[in-house]
Amino acid sequence: MSLRVCGVQVSLGGRPVLSDVDVEVRPGEVFGLVGPNGSGKTTLLRTLYRAVRPVAGTVEVAGLAAGGRRELARILAATTQETEARAALTVREVVSQGRVPHLGLLDRMSAADHEIVDSALRSTSLLDAAERDVRALSGGERQRVSIARALAQQPKVLVLDEPTNHLDLRHQYGVLALLRSLARDGLTVLLTLHDLRLAVEFCDRLAVLDEGRIAATGTPSDVLEPDLLAEVFGVDARLTSNNGRPSLDITGAIGQF
Ligand SMILES: Nc1ncnc2c1ncn2[C@@H]1O[C@H](COP(=O)(O)OP(=O)(O)OP(=O)(O)O)[C@@H](O)[C@H]1O
16 A cells, blocks of 8 residues: 655645655555755654645545545554653553554454554564553653554554654664565555665665755665765765665765754
8 A cells, every 4th residue: 555645735834844745655665754854754744644734735545535534543553753651551551552443432452452462562572561651661662662553553554753763773773674574564664764874774765855845756876866965964975885785874964063
């Protein structure tokens, strides 16, 4: 199931934030949205789960351009940059919320639902923490709880805003490898990443947002040209090949910081 954003325009506080944005993410693809701070990445993700309404253009999730939130939640799961926990819930209770869109109003979780929750906890290394209060977790642990809840939703399309920014290296690689393997099974994955090295390593294609416009779309090797890296990201960097795999070699920031 695919994601299609066509000609999207968004204004916030009377200011244009996204202009003429076109993005298409295919089933089974890990697609990275990259760009400097304030370029509009989060806003674009928010249009996908309908937290922001574009003033122009269309957003289609698996062919669904309209419909209720519940219908959308059976197809699309999203994680945000917000990891703060306010309610006194255990990790298992939060992850179980991912099953809600699939349950009838008076339904209780079935054995199959519990197994799905266990599997989401296992794949994010949270089984041992399942009975802990989420308010007592570290930022990285809470980030994994958000990802586990999204996985428990068993979506067709998964949208993640900076899913690795609180994670240690091992969990960064663990989560991104997990997303890759889910994509191999047909999941459509769209994520924002600041770490361009990880984007190069794990994404099939990238879109670069710059001041609310798409500056380039394509494979990491097509898109991350030295000129674009300098103009959009302000770094002196180039893609090299490391044992046949593309790798980003960053020399440093350009000019006065
Ligand atoms: N509610 C709002 N009202 C007015 N402007 C907003 C609002 N939300 C975001 N913006 C502005 O929209 C622009 C894009 O913000 P957005 O959060 O989408 O960027 P981003 O690329 O995700 O940034 P970052 O990398 O820092 O997370 C920014 O200039 C931001 O200040």
